[in-house]
Amino acid sequence: MNNMIILKNIYKNYYSSKKIEVLKNVNFIFKTGKIYSLMGPSGSGKSTLLNLISLIDKPSSGYIKFDNLIIDQEDNDKKDNIRSKKIGIIYQDKNLLSDFNVLENIYMARLSLDNNKKKAVSDAKDIIRKVGLDKRLSHFPSQLSGGESQRVAISRALINSPDIILADEPTGNLDYNNAKEIFKLLFSLKNKNRIIIFATHNRHFANISDCKLNLINGKISSIDGGN
Ligand SMILES: Nc1ncnc2c1ncn2[C@@H]1O[C@H](COP(=O)(O)OP(=O)(O)OP(=O)(O)O)[C@@H](O)[C@H]1O
Ligand SMILES: [Mg+2]
Numbered sequence: 721m722n723n724m725i726i727l728k729n730i731y732k733n734y735y736s737s738k739k740i741e742v743l744k745n746v747n748f749i750f751k752t753g754k755i756y757s758l759m760g761p762s763g764s765g766k767s768t769l770l771n772l773i774s775l776i777d778k779p780s781s782g783y784i785k786f787d788n789l790i791i792d793q794e795d796n797d798k799k800d801n802i803r804s805k806k807i808g809i810i811y812q813d814k815n816l817l818s819d820f821n822v823l824e825n826i827y828m829a830r831l832s833l834d835n836n837k838k839k840a841v842s843d844a845k846d847i848i849r850k851v852g853l854d855k856r857l858s859h860f861p862s863q864l865s866g867g868e869s870q871r872v873a874i875s876r877a878l879i880n881s882p883d884i885i886l887a888d889e890p891t892g893n894l895d896y897n898n899a900k901e902i903f904k905l906l907f908s909l910k911n912k913n914r915i916i917i918f919a920t921h922n923r924h925f926a927n928i929s930d931c932k933l934n935l936i937n938g939k940i941s942s943i944d945g946g947n
Contacts, residue, residue, distance in 0.1 A: 724749050724915070725749070725773060725784065725785070725786055725915060726748075726749050726784065727747060727772075727782070727784055728747060728784075729745055730743055730745070730747070730779045730784070731744060731780045732777075732780050742765040742938060743765050743768060744937070745782075745939065746769065746782070746938070747940075748933070750915045750917065752883070752915055753913070753915075754916075754931055755916040755931075756917045756918070756929055756931045756932075756933055757918055757925065757929035758918065758919040758933045758934075758935060759919075759920060759921070759933070760936055764937075764938075765935050770886050772784065774803060774807055775791065775803050775807070779793070786802065786806070804829075805833065805882075807882050807884045808876075808878055808879075808880065809887075809888075810874055810885070810888070811887075811889075811890070812888060812890065812893055813866075815869065815870070815873035815876065816873065816876070818861050820860070822848065822853065822857050822858070823841065823844055823845070823858065825872060826844040826872065826876045829879050829880065830879045830880060833880055840879070843879055844875070845857070847878055848872075850875075851871040851872075851874065851905060852871070853868060853872065867898035870890055870898075871902070871905065873890070874902070874905055874906065884914070885914065887916070887917070888918075888919050889919055890902055890918060891903065891922070891925070892920075903928070907928070
């Protein structure tokens, strides 16, 4: 990614029994090399915003640009392709496929790039070693602690060397020490070609990001170190 993610006049509404306006004219430029935290009350739209950036969901209006190109929200194949090549996503839980072991969970994410299993397995093993889980290669997700599961989730998100890493409350289910370790790992992934955005309810972890964003009343309302 040569530069940035641009959000322009983004609105997002949901319709259940009535219309819910979640995002109301969000404008923001995320720049490479930076790590962003996203805070805001429960229900303020943090996950909604991350789901738009990950191209899992689409805005009601407005547009998103990657590398200065507007994303065609109707072209699902293209969006899937961009997501698998450019974006690593980490959720609070349920990141892993329960019927597959640690190695499989990680290397399978690499196959979407070029279907080279040998390379995928060897890359997966390298990453697993880096996150300190080489002794857990053949464990299944149910046999891992919460902290270990999140290390695997990060490894999986990382295997395609994504330009964008999105983490939605990645430590929401962990105790403080494990959360600290996971954030240490997440921050170590920062590099000049990458944008990292994480949603959190924890002020301490938000404070150590390069740029603190606050979602309130459907807008990014308080910005520290941003544009
Ligand atoms: N698929 C959906 N259909 C209808 N409403 C939805 C849907 N997804 C989210 N919402 C609503 O949109 C609002 C924002 O939800 P969102 O999950 O983005 O909040 P959040 O900031 O991530 O909250 P939390 O901190 O609890 O994770 C909420 O009011 C939620 O009920
Ligand atoms: Mg959320």
